[in-house]
Amino acid sequence: MEKKTEILLEGLTFTEGPRWREDRLFFSDFFTKRVLSVDLQGNVETIVETEYQPSGLGWRPDGTLLIVSMNDRKLLGLKDGILKEEADLSDLASFHCNDMVVDNLGNAYIGNFGFDLHGGEKLKSTNLILVRPGKEPEEIAQDLYFPNGAVITPDSKTLIIGETFGNKLTAFDINEDASLSNRRVWADLSSIKEDYSPVPDGICLDEEGAIWVASPTTSDVLRVAEGGILLDRIEVETNAYACMLGGEDRKTLYISTSKDSSEEACLTDQSAKIEVVRVDVPGAGLP
Numbered sequence: 001m002e003k004k005t006e007i008l009l010e011g012l013t014f015t016e017g018p019r020w021r022e023d024r025l026f027f028s029d030f031f032t033k034r035v036l037s038v039d040l041q042g043n044v045e046t047i048v049e050t051e052y053q054p055s056g057l058g059w060r061p062d063g064t065l066l067i068v069s070m071n072d073r074k075l076l077g078l079k080d081g082i083l084k085e086e087a088d089l090s091d092l093a094s095f096h097c098n099d100m101v102v103d104n105l106g107n108a109y110i111g112n113f114g115f116d117l118h119g120g121e122k123l124k125s126t127n128l129i130l131v132r133p134g135k136e137p138e139e140i141a142q143d144l145y146f147p148n149g150a151v152i153t154p155d156s157k158t159l160i161i162g163e164t165f166g167n168k169l170t171a172f173d174i175n176e177d178a179s180l181s182n183r184r185v186w187a188d189l190s191s192i193k194e195d196y197s198p199v200p201d202g203i204c205l206d207e208e209g210a211i212w213v214a215s216p217t218t219s220d221v222l223r224v225a226e227g228g229i230l231l232d233r234i235e236v237e238t239n240a241y242a243c244m245l246g247g248e249d250r251k252t253l254y255i256s257t258s259k260d261s262s263e264e265a266c267l268t269d270q271s272a273k274i275e276v277v278r279v280d281v282p283g284a285g286l287p
Helices: 263-269
Strands: 006-012 015-021 024-029 034-038 044-049 054-059 065-069 074-079 082-088 097-102 108-112 126-131 138-144 147-152 158-163 168-174 180-188 203-205 211-215 220-225 229-235 239-246 252-258 272-278
Touching: 015 097, 015 239, 015 252, 015 272, 024 054, 024 239, 024 272, 034 054, 044 065, 054 108, 065 097, 074 097, 097 147, 108 147, 108 158, 126 147, 138 180, 147 203, 147 211, 158 203, 203 239, 211 252, 220 239
Parallel strands: 015 054, 054 097
Antiparallel strands: 006 272, 015 024, 024 034, 034 044, 054 065, 065 074, 074 082, 097 108, 108 126, 126 138, 147 158, 158 168, 168 180, 203 211, 211 220, 211 239, 220 229, 239 252, 252 272
16 A cells, blocks of 8 residues: 655755654754754744754764754754854865764764755765764765765664765764774665666665665655665655654654755745654664
8 A cells, every 4th residue: 555644744944854852853944044843743842043054963872962064064062952063074074064873972974065066066076074072073984975864773883874966875884983994885776676766865774674765856765675675665745855763663754855955945935844654664773
């Protein structure tokens, strides 16, 4: 039976970085420069307002909420109501910073565009940045094409990241010092099936080791297994930009959707939504 989404929340500008924590979905709303949360009934709370666009979210073990500040390329931390700069990424990120995954020790892995996407600049590869608690940021991987949504497996041994303009999910082993090694293609999305070329934006992991991928270019979220095997696909009316498994049993798939991603269109239309659909396998790992 084909799965259909329902609207939990609408009238937003552009939502990114959905994360499930403490019975609520946390997410960034780009162009109102807010981090929000919503419960199962659709009740919204403003967590913090930022100077620039917020994007990826995650938590350190001490409860600090880490927030990627896109335009000024910084990592922010919110604790006890106080927002402060945790790291300046501008020397390492060649353009806007984007999504992030934070491990159980508080290490943050942060992607960036690598080029001016909306300004028409030619596609260029870029790096993945690691920020350890209390340490200076460092380049941890290179030659990635728009590193975007990322997950960490429940055993904390593998990081898998979507390369949006590489049309693939790339895996790394996580070493004890949080460095990465043994790079490999986890799933080549360009070869899933004929005349279907999804691109990975936000992603999330489930208990069977499959990954849900939000693909804006194909207006759907797809569930894939290692090797690029297509297991399931859920269509949305506009574009899907991010996804997260949550709810009491973590079998509710939250999907960030929008008609567009440009600031002018998003502020004018406010077409962004949080959509939900029930799935069979609960979420696992991080985020």
